[in-house]
Structures are given as structure tokens and as C-alpha cells.
Amino acid sequence: MYFIDVILPLALQKLFTYQINIAEAEFIQVGMRVAVPFGKNKIYTGIVYKTHQNSPKSYISKEIHQILDNQALVTQSQITHWQWIADYYMCSLGEVLRAAIPSALLLQSETKIIKNSTFKDEKLLTDQEFLIYEALQYQDTLNVEKISAILSRKTVLPIIKSLLDKEVILVQEVLYEKYTPKLVKYIRLAKNWEAEERLQELLDNLNRAPKQREAVLRYFQVKGMNQKLIPLTSFVKTNKLAYSAVKSLLEKEIFESYTIQEDRISRGESTDNIPILNKPQKQALLEIETAFKEKDIAVLHGITGSGKTEIYAHLINESLSQGKQILYLVPEIALTTQLISRLERYFGEQISVFHSRYSMNERVEVWQNILQNKSKARLIVGARSAIFLPFNKLDLIIVDEEHETSYKQFDPAPRYHARDAAIVLAKQMKAKVLMGTATPSLETYQNIRDKKYALIKLDQRFGNSVLPEIELVNLSEAYRKKRMTGHFSERLLSLIRESLQNKEQVILFQNRRGFAPIVTCISCGISPQCPNCDVSLTYHKFQDELRCHYCGFTAQMPKICPACQNPTLDTKGFGTEQLELELKELFPDQKIGRMDYDTTRGKYAFHRIISSFQAQEIDVLVGTQMLSKGLDFTNVSLVGVLNADTMLNFPDFRAHERSFQMLVQVSGRAGRAEKRGKVVIQTFNPDHQILQQVTLNDYKTMFKEQLLERWNFKYPPYYRLIKITLKHKDYNKLILAADWLGQSLRNYFNEWILGPSSPAIGRVRNLYIKDLIIKIPPEQSIKLTKEKLLQVKNHFQSIGAYRSIRFNVDVDNY
Ligand code: ADP
Ligand code: ZN
16 A cells, blocks of 8 residues: 655645555655545645555545656755745745745636536425536536526525535536746748748749748848747737738638647846956955855845945856856845846846736746756745745855744745745755845844854945935934924925035935825814724725734725714824925925835835836935845935934834944935935934944944843844644633633743733734744753744643634734
8 A cells, every 4th residue: 555645735734645546656655746536525726745655544544636746846855845844934834835826836726517428307406506506417527616606696605505415416626727928929930831942833832822831031131040949829910910811821721730838937138247346345255255165154244325235246157067056045126227237237138126016827837847857947035935946956045134024934835034044945955045135134233253164354335436425413403493394394405405515316215105194083082992802993094094014904094083973083104105295395396206115005106106216206215124125226315314213212122223224225326426325213212222323334333232132132033932832713712711821821831921912903804813922042952942832832722712712822923
């Protein structure tokens, strides 16, 4: 007897075992897809995890439905990596599988209904059942949708069930391949017309069909220009031919057609050489290469504009020349249009981008190309999920902007950190890791100090540009002395004016979107709340509506307060939209642009704003933290931060570290050319140590102070954290369950349990939320902690009353 263990794309704790026959056993390899029955009448696509000969003890294994691949789609080393992710982040392999594989590769099943030919007794049927029975006399199969149409009603499952019980019908699960290869149709002249002396004969034949004659002539013209392959559609289109003429030629077998499978995305050839490095860059490259002889991980700590990308390019080139693969991780792919076009100029066709905004089919093609180690998929640029791709010759992983939060996936599971998972992947594949950033995360810098990672510094900007001068503006003083216009201090306004007069551009940074996030009634003090979430609605002036940023709820902006009925609703606070309006009034002759989540939702919206800013069609660009990410504009002389305090006061143990990173990054957008740029930060706390450290670009002091605080308050990198989130629609049930869980965890972990507590937003999409945090002291085993937690979780879920409560575990929830 032969068996396979299969990973199903479900949150199951265990793998399921299926039976296979000898022939299948000889054919099946780990990593192939198989379609298997699971549950009642359901078929799933799973991945073969293991083949063996041990029959499962507690159940009788079913047979597989079919094998879906000729070759493994997933490599053994991917499975090993997934296993690590599942263990470390405490989720199932199925959940990792779901995150890892483009869903087009996971076939779906559809229920087909066929007649049971042994059934004869029509009298047993109700009128509705008879309609279906009758339909099956004329059609071989029906599906649920069709049955619904025949009966013109939505709920048809009870009728299907009754038909099944009466043995009138049988059901069949049919699988559909969702990935559709792109087939391009080409034409060529049929063999027996190829000889040159037959051309005249051919044209004579077509004398009475001028359109066909023209098509043939065009064909020879195109051929004469040395075009080898002639795609049908574009041949007709570019030559403005009649499609019917070409079709007739195909019918007469003068032309013949054939198809070739093509990739949906293709790139041009490289156009530029990799730039020659300047002296500090050369030095840094040399240090990285030397470090890689001893260590597997290096951090390039280079200030903004120092030219880290150019150093990566040299390392990439080296790996490419050996035919190896490189993974280039970026925090957010939507923000990398500049980077990708730069890499494309250097490396041309060897780049593949793995992009969540690409279609499923496009993603499948990237997957297949990497799996086959095709030359067009050697340099892979992607956001966090690119760590799941089927690399087999991985040589180098670059983690650009290593400190960025978007490397962490918060929902759904697997709640992994792509930087950390990349390090494990690299180790497994004997590849090197290079992280680059101007503002390393505290964890990474701590690892440098512990000599786990090598540190390479790059302290000069490229060219003659120097870091901008940073100036703090005291808002309380400015308000007191009435030196404010709207949200702008006099100082900031005069600098904006100066830049605009010099025909230079300005970036203004406000860490909030919308016009005035919160609407409050001046009479009763109440703010309109989202009906589904415990959060105040945000006012969006442009559409004159209130919106929930958590669940997407929208409502018309009310004229009167919904609580006290007075017409005294007021807008408080301010966001990017408000700034844009104020600026339009202050500078009516200038072009003001805005970039935030609301203006960049379309596929190319982001790209459009960036290019028009780059083309200097926009003078002042207002935006949220999106603006801080890796963009490179040559004509920006001034960056303004409207209010640094919201960031600094954010209730999170990383708020200070994050503020430092964000402010240094936004400042980095100023003054990239000859002239020194200027940064103005408005704040009510100009003495705040973080703002002082930003001003002096003093990473070291920031690091030391923050590290001390983390030690004192028992936070990472010293104490590790695991967060447990419980969710349920019934508040009382949730409280009981959360208290039970808190008690049980305290039995093991004593004072190292925080909570249960409600998060800042205590209810989202009608589910109440309770959080618990486990702190893991430095000397405590993380592995044992997780084992204990699993025990408690299993116990929790075995209690009937708690079974319906959602239980999420987030390891390293920061
Ligand atoms: P960082 O990523 O470190 O902030 P970039 O790699 O974006 O810096 O480089 C900043 C600017 O300097 C870019 O416009 C880049 O093209 C230019 N640059 C950097 N190094 C070189 C070089 N060696 N040759 C030519 N241009 C360079
Ligand atoms: Zn909501």
C-alpha cells in the first residue's frame, strides 16, 4: 500500500493522508499537485508533502482524484521553508500554501449534476423536481446556476438534496484549470506557395479579390523587412487589412495559421551600463564582498541619496553573470516604478516583477519561469510574498529599506516578516543577504552589535549633494504670537514662497489623510461613529461624506448633529485634503498635487502623480507617509512636515523609532542636486529628543536611548512578543473567553501576560476584539513558550462555548 501526505489550502492542524496505487506511486513526486476529495463532496487541489507506506491510524484514507502535474510545481526546499514559517509563526502549512501559490494554480471544483438512469418513477416528484428531471432528459449535465435559472429561484440546494435522496440525480465534481496560457496566433504562407516563381500565379489568381491580393502583398512586404513571426491580429491591424480577406486566404489554404504560447509580460533589452561607482561606493562594495567571505548577512547603512541602488546593481550583475538568481525585496511594489525602470535599463530582459496588481495569469508565468530558471527570471523584484517563489539557484537576497513595516504581514495568517523569513530562506539556499537602509530597525542594529551581521557604512551623498539642513518650528510659540496662517507657520510659508520663486519644488508631509478626520458637534461634543466599528467616521470634503477607514462604510455628511439635532457639526484636526485646499488659496497660481491612499487607488494613479511631479507639472506635492519611500526627485529644495507630534505620540512601543525613521526618510527627499535642501518640521515639542536626533542625523544616540527604554520597559529586541487576538460578535461571550484564556496563560507565564485588553478600535466589522500579549524574557525558550501556548489554545478550542471565537496568533507582532 502506498500513501501520500497532502497539504491542503485550509487552516488544518494536520496533513491528510491519501491512498495511491503502485503506478501512481512511481510517478508522484513531492511538490506535485493532486486533486483530492475532502469533506462532503468537495475536491481540493493540494501539494504532495511526502510519499510513504504507513496507513493512517485514526481514519481510512481515501483515494486521490487525480494527479495534476507532470513535474513538481513546488520544490522540496520551498516546502522546507514553508514548514519553518508554519512552525515559527504558529499557523498551518495550508495557510502558508494559500499565501505562497498564485490561486490560479489551485484548481477549483464545481458540482455537476447528472441524471441517474435507473430512476423511472416520475410520480414521486414534486412539480419543481420534475422540471429538473425533465431538463436532464435533454441535457447531459446541469450545474447549480442552471438549476437556479430553470426554477427561477435562488435557493435550490434543498431541491437538489431531495433529488439526491430520491436517487433521481447523481453529482460529480469537475475540476477547472484556472490558469489559461496566452496563445498567440501567427500566420505564414502555405508550403506549396512558398516558391518565388509561384508568386505571380498567386497574384493572378487573386485578381478578382483585391483585398486578399493586398493582404498577400503586405505579407511579402513585412517578410521582406525581416520580420520572422507574423502575428495574425497585429498584421491585420497595422496594415489596415480586412479581417475577412485574411480569413478567406486561410480557408483557401494560401495562408496557414499556428499558435505559440507566450508570456504576458516581456521587457526590452538593457540600454545602459551599470553606473561607475564613486570612491565611497567602491569602498562600500569592496567591504560588502569582503564581509560576505565570513558572514552571510550584511547591512548597508547608507544615508539617503548615497547611491545604495548602484551598489546593489554591481552585486546583482555579479550574480547574474554566473547564471544565478537574485531576489530584490522592496517594501511596496506600487512605489517602485522609478526603481524598476532603472533596473530595466541595466538588466533588461532578466528582470521579472512579482506584483500583486498583476493578473493571476501573469503571476503564474513568473512562477513557472523561476521554477525553470529561465534567463528572463533571474532578477526577481517583489514585495513580501516574493519570498515564496520557487527559487532554485538563489545567490543573493537584497532587502531594500529593511526597516519598513510593510514587510510584516498582519492579516491573514501566515503573519510573517518577510525580512526574517528571507534570512531563513537564504541560509537554506546558501545565499547571501544584503539589507540596505538609512535608518536600520533596532532589531537589525542590535544584530550588528552582536556581530551576527556585518555593517557597511556609506556617509556621503552621491555627487555634490549634501544632507539637507533641518529646522524645527515651535508651533505653540507660533500660535501664541499669531504667526500662523491655517496650518502653516510664517517660517514655513516664507520658505515655500522662496522655493517657488526659484522654480523649485516643495513636498509637504502630513501623516493623515482626509480633510478633517473627525467631525464633532460643538453643542453636545458627540462625533458620528461607524455603525460596524468602534471608531469615529472621517470627513471627506471632496465627496462631502463620512467614511470608516476600517470597514469602508460611507454616509452622506449630515447637516445636523445626529445626537442633539443642532446644526453645529464642526470639523476638527486636519489631513492632506485640508492642506491642499489651504495651499490652493495661498498659492492660486501654483499647481498643487496630493498623494495619499485616496488619490492613488487606481492601477496607475500612483505612477501618474509621481511622473507629473517628476516632469515638474506639480509645484507643491502634499502627501502622507507614502511620500517618504525611496523616491528620488532632483528639483525638490524644501520638505515640510506639518505636525511631527501625532507620530511621536502614537501609542506603540515603536512610536519613537518609527518617527525617527519616517522623518529621516522624508527629509531625504530634499536637495538631491547641487543645492543644499531644507527641511522644516513643525512641532509643539521642539525639545523632544527624537526631533533633536533627527536634526543632527544622529542615529547612534537614537539607537542607544531607545534600546535602553526597550530594556527598561521589557520590549523587543530583548523581550520577544506574541500577540493573541480573540474576536466575536457577542461581547459577553468574548469577555468570558478572554478572561479564561488570560487565567490559563498566567498559570504558565505568570506576570508575563498582558491583558486581556481592548485595542484602540475595540470593534471592527461588528466583531468585538480582545488582545493578550505574551512577553518572552531573554532567558526563556521561545520554542517552549510556543509549545505551551499551543497546549492552551487546544484546550481553549476544545471548550464548546468558545469554539466559535476567532483565535489569532501573531508572533513578533511588530
Ligand atoms: P539611495 O537609494 O541610497 O537613497 P540612490 O541609489 O537612489 O540613493 O541614488 C541617488 C541618486 O544618485 C540617484 O539619482 C542615482 O541615479 C544617483 N547616483 C548614485 N550613484 C551613482 C553613480 N555611481 N553614478 C551615477 N549616478 C549615481
Ligand atoms: Zn467601520
